[in-house]
Amino acid sequence: MDERLTELLSRYLDDDLNAAERADFERMVETDSHLRSELDGTRRLRRSVASLASAMEPPAELNRVMEPLRQGPPAPKRHVRPVYRWLGAAAAVVLGITVTLEMARRNPSPAMVEPTRNVTANSDNREIFELAPLPSAVPEENRPVGATEHLLDEQPPPPPAPEPSALEVVGPLTTDEFSVANGRASAGPVKEHIDPETEVDSGGAVPPGTGAVLRRAEQPSSGAAATGKGGGDTPSDGDRDLSKSAPSPAGLESVGRFEHESDRPKSLAITRPTVVLVDSVVVWTGTTTSCDVGRWPVVLFLRHGVVIDLGIAGELGDDEGTGVCRPVDLVDTVLSGVADGRVEAVIVVEQPQ
Amino acid sequence: MVFDEVYERFRRPVWRLARRLTGSDEEAFDATQEIFLRIWRGLSGFRGEAKLSTWVFQIAWNYLRGHHRRHGKHLKAVVDKSEEIVALTPDPAPGPERRAVASDLLDRVAGAMDALPEHYRAVVWLRDGEDLSYAEIAEVLDLPIGTVRSRLARARAALKEAVDL
Numbered sequence: 357m358d359e360r361l362t363e364l365l366s367r368y369l370d371d372d373l374n375a376a377e378r379a380d381f382e383r384m385v386e387t388d389s390h391l392r393s394e395l396d397g398t399r400r401l402r403r404s405v406a407s408l409a410s411a412m413e414p415p416a417e418l419n420r421v422m423e424p425l426r427q428g429p430p431a432p433k434r435h436v437r438p439v440y441r442w443l444g445a446a447a448a449v450v451l452g453i454t455v456t457l458e459m460a461r462r463n464p465s466p467a468m469v470e471p472t473r474n475v476t477a478n479s480d481n482r483e484i485f486e487l488a489p490l491p492s493a494v495p496e497e498n499r500p501v502g503a504t505e506h507l508l509d510e511q512p513p514p515p516p517a518p519e520p521s522a523l524e525v526v527g528p529l530t531t532d533e534f535s536v537a538n539g540r541a542s543a544g545p546v547k548e549h550i551d552p553e554t555e556v557d558s559g560g561a562v563p564p565g566t567g568a569v570l571r572r573a574e575q576p577s578s579g580a581a582a583t584g585k586g587g588g589d590t591p592s593d594g595d596r597d598l599s600k601s602a603p604s605p606a607g608l609e610s611v612g613r614f615e616h617e618s619d620r621p622k623s624l625a626i627t628r629p630t631v632v633l634v635d636s637v638v639v640w641t642g643t644t645t646s647c648d649v650g651r652w653p654v655v656l657f658l659r660h661g662v663v664i665d666l667g668i669a670g671e672l673g674d675d676e677g678t679g680v681c682r683p684v685d686l687v688d689t690v691l692s693g694v695a696d697g698r699v700e701a702v703i704v705v706e707q708p709q
Numbered sequence: 710m711v712f713d714e715v716y717e718r719f720r721r722p723v724w725r726l727a728r729r730l731t732g733s734d735e736e737a738f739d740a741t742q743e744i745f746l747r748i749w750r751g752l753s754g755f756r757g758e759a760k761l762s763t764w765v766f767q768i769a770w771n772y773l774r775g776h777h778r779r780h781g782k783h784l785k786a787v788v789d790k791s792e793e794i795v796a797l798t799p800d801p802a803p804g805p806e807r808r809a810v811a812s813d814l815l816d817r818v819a820g821a822m823d824a825l826p827e828h829y830r831a832v833v834w835l836r837d838g839e840d841l842s843y844a845e846i847a848e849v850l851d852l853p854i855g856t857v858r859s860r861l862a863r864a865r866a867a868l869k870e871a872v873d874l
Contacts, residue, residue, distance in 0.1 A: 359862070366862035370836070372843060397874035398865055402837045404818040404872075409838035411815070414724035414741065415734070421742060422720075425749045426713045659759075659767070659851075 357394060365395055369402060656699045712749050719765045720745075722839055726766070729834050730773045732823050744769045759848065766841070766849040770831060814872065821871035829864035836861055 357365075367373050368381050385392050723744055728737035747768050755764055822830055831850060835841040843861075847854040
C-alpha cells in the first residue's frame with residue numbers, strides 16, 4: 357500500500373479527514389478488499405495499544421517515594437511588581453553612572469578619546485578600548501542618561517564605595533549587535549547589570565538577549581569604569597573566566613577571551629555537583645555530567661516558561677551536545693518571567709564553591 | 710494547581726510513557742520520579758497557556774527522549790533516509806510486563822512497540838495509548854502536525870506488519 361493511502365487510512369481512523377476526503381476513502385474501502393483488510397488490521401492494532409496502556413499500572417512503590425513532594429507545594433517565589441523592578445534597575449543605572457563619572461573625574465587620563473569599535477588585542481589577547489573624555493568635552497546630547505549638570509559640573513558628594521557587582525556591565529545582545537570574529541565576541545550596547553543579590557524574582561534577572569559582560573578593570577587607584585555610554589559602539593567580550601580573575605594592564609578592558617570552537621578551554625569531566633546559570637539564575641544542577649566550565653552564548657527555546665530546546669553557537673543542540681553540558685540536561689528548566697520563543701542568553705557553567 | 714492533584718492525575722500516564730520509552734520497569738521508575746520532580750519545580754511557573762496534560766507530557770518527553778542513547782541502548786528498527794521504517798525486530802526476550810500480559814496479541818504488540826524508534830513510539834503511544842489529539846501530540850513533541858500524521862501512519866503500518874494483523 358502506498359504511503360499516501362497509508363496516511364489516509366490512519367487519518368480516517370482518527371477522524372482527521374474532511375467530509376470529502378472521508379467520502380472518497382469510504383468509496384475506496386467498499387471496492388478494495390485489501391484496503392478493507394488493512395483498515396480492520398489497523399483498527400485491531402489501535403485497540404491493542406489502548407488495551408496495553410490500560411493494563412499498565414505504576415508500581416505502588418512510586419507513591420511512597422513521591423510522598424515528600426506530595427506533602428508540600430513548591431517553595432513560593434517572592435514576587436516583585438514589575439514597576440519596582442524597573443525602579444531598581446533605573447537606580448542601579450544611575451548609581452553606576454555616578455560612580456563611573458566620579459572615578460573618571462578623579463582619575464583623568466590623557467588617553468581618553470571617543471569610544472571606538474577599533475578593538476585592539478594585546479599580547480594577553482584581551483580587548484582594550486578607550487574612554488570618551490569626561491566631563492567637559494562631552495557634548496550635551498552624548499551625555500549619559502541620568503547624568504545631570506549637577507553630576508557633571510558641580511562637585512558631587514563622595515560616592516558610596518562601589519560594589520564590584522554594581523560596576524559589572526552587561527551588554528544585551530541582539531543578532532545584529534552580536535558578532536564573532538577571530539574567535540572573539542563583540543556586543544553592545546551595554547547597561548548596568550543588576551546585582552543578583554538584589555534580585556528576588558529569578559525571572560527579572562534573565563532579560564532576553566542578555567549577553568557579554570564587561571567588568572571594571574582591577575586597578576586599585578587609577579582605573580576608570582566604563583558604562584558603555586554611547587550605545588552599540590562599545591566592544592565587549594563574550595566570556596568571563598570564572599575560575600580565575602584576570603589582571604588588568606589597562607584602565608578598562610573586557611575580561612577574558614571569548615571561547616570559541618578550537619579556543620575552548622579544556623573540557624572538564626565533572627563528577628561533583630555542577631551549577632549552570634543563565635545570567636545569574638541557577639537553571640540546572642547536576643552531578644554526573646560533563647560540562648565545560650565557562651561562559652557560553654546560547655539560544656534557548658521556551659514554551660510556557662519551560663526550556664524545550666537549547667542551541668549552542670546558534671545551532672540546535674542534539675542529545676549528545678558539545679561544549680556546555682548536554683542540552684538534554686538543560687531542557688525542562690523553568691525560566692519564569694522570560695517570554696516564550698527564541699531567547700538569546702548566556703549560560704555560565706561553574707563549579708560550586 | 711496543587712502538585713498532589715497533578716501527581717494523582719498523571720502518575721499513570723507518565724509512568725506508562727516512561728515505561729514504553731525506556732523499555733524497563735527499573736528505568737521507568739527512576740524516570741518517572743525525575744519527571745515529577747521537574748513538574749514539581751515548574752508547577753509554580755505553569756501559566757495555564759497550554760493544557761495541563763500537554764505541559765506534563767512535554768516535560769516527560771523532553772526528559773525521556775534520547776534515553777536509549779544516554780543509556781547505550783540500540784535501536785531495533787531499521788529506518789532509511791526518508792524515515793521510512795524498513796524493518797522491525799522485536800526484542801526476543803520479553804520483560805516482566807509482557808510476561809504478565811495474558812494476550813498473545815498484546816504481547817506481540819508490546820514487543821513491536823519496543824522495537825520502534827522512540828519518536829515513532831512516542832507518536833503511537835500518545836495517540837493510541839493516551840488518546841491525545843494530533844494537535845496535542847504536535848505540541849508535546851514540538852513537531853509540525855503534518856509530521857505527526859505521517860509518522861503515525863508509518864508507525865502503525867510497521868507495527869501492523871510486525872504483529873501480522
